[in-house]
Amino acid sequence: GGNASEGVTTLRDLIRIHDSPSFLMEAHDALSAVIAERAGFKGLWASGLSISSSLGYRDANEASWSEVADVVERMAYAARIPILVDGDSGFGNFNNARLVAGRLRKRGASGICIEDKAFPKMNSFISDRHPLADIEEFCGRLRAVKDTVLDPDFVLVARIEALIAGHGQDEALDRAHAYAEAGADAILIHSRKSDPTEILAFAGSWQNRLPVVIVPTKYFSTPVAEYRAAGISTVIWANHNMRAAIAAMRNICNRIIHEGGIAGIEPDIAPLEELFELMAYDELAAAETRYLWPK
Numbered sequence: 001g002g003n004a005s006e007g008v009t010t011l012r013d014l015i016r017i018h019d020s021p022s023f024l025m026e027a028h029d030a031l032s033a034v035i036a037e038r039a040g041f042k043g044l045w046a047s048g049l050s051i052s053s054s055l056g057y058r059d060a061n062e063a064s065w066s067e068v069a070d071v072v073e074r075m076a077y078a079a080r081i082p083i084l085v086d087g088d089s090g091f092g093n094f095n096n097a098r099l100v101a102g103r104l105r106k107r108g109a110s111g112i113c114i115e116d117k118a119f120p121k122m123n124s125f126i127s128d129r130h131p132l133a134d135i136e137e138f139c140g141r142l143r144a145v146k147d148t149v150l151d152p153d154f155v156l157v158a159r160i161e162a163l164i165a166g167h168g169q170d171e172a173l174d175r176a177h178a179y180a181e182a183g184a185d186a187i188l189i190h191s192r193k194s195d196p197t198e199i200l201a202f203a204g205s206w207q208n209r210l211p212v213v214i215v216p217t218k219y220f221s222t223p224v225a226e227y228r229a230a231g232i233s234t235v236i237w238a239n240h241n242m243r244a245a246i247a248a249m250r251n252i253c254n255r256i257i258h259e260g261g262i263a264g265i266e267p268d269i270a271p272l273e274e275l276f277e278l279m280a281y282d283e284l285a286a287a288e289t290r291y292l293w294p295k
């Protein structure tokens with residue numbers, strides 16, 4: 001984040017293989033970033049799906065990279081914990097990928113994840129057409145990011161969409177080894193199945209040559225203990241702040257309509273005091289006594 005780093009675990013440390021997987025919580029704006037940080041998460045996932053949705057876009061590269069970077073900057077100012085940014089497929093070829101990674105780092109990101117698909121990408125849970133990037137070409141994107149963003153703390157996650165695209169374990173493993181050679185710091189293996197079998201099979205063969213990151217959106221009922229046993233380094237809760245917000249906002253809108261007013265809803269919404277506390281209004285009051293009317 002933009003503030004002092006005391007007491008903050010770096011993203012590089014979070015993605016290391018620990019006894020228990022690290023969690024990255026989705027955030028899509030400054031407010032959701034602060035809420036996740038206050039809850040105790042040690043790192044954030046700047047989700048392309050969630051940021052797109054909050055901006056009124058589909059998760060198909062409708063948002064420009066600079067719009068995404070604007071949001072990431074707001075998140076990084078508001079929260080101190082590190083942010084792994086969903087860089088989609090890198091917004092183009094190697095040249096776009098290295099440019100975006102460098103700009104994101106300057107604007108407060110601690111790492112970028114890029115996936116082996118073409119631009120424009122489509123969300124992994126939509127459609128059955130997810131043509132994969134050529135392995136060598138995608139390795140060029142990874143190498144270009146590594147050669148351009150020289151900050152050793154900046155994390156590059158290579159995301160494999162082979163299983164999403166309907167390929168088998170061999171294709172996923174070939175890609176993982178190639179991406180490791182190209183300089184990736186971690187491998188994100190994605191699945192759209194409702195059980196974790198193919199993720200766990202991958203982890204079993206891969207043997208943690210690099211840390212493994214997973215996104216259990218569809219196989220949500222699997223206990224984290226299974227990921228711990230499989231040596232998964234990082235679990236991303238990829239869209240759960242946004243989906244919680246959708247449910248809460250839909251519920252309160254419906255209730256105000258149906259109840260004809262707000263008399264009944266007050267206990268079910270966040271008090272204004274909580275909002276003022278989240279945005280540190282007390283800090284402003286204290287600063288006023290120092291700068292606006294000093295004794």
Ligand code: SPV
Pocket residue numbers: 047048049050059086123124125215217238239
């Ligand atoms: C995102 O959160 O934007 C992701 C994860 O990339 S997924 O939606 O599963 O593709």
Ligand code: MG
Pocket residue numbers: 047048049059086088
């Ligand atoms: Mg995404």
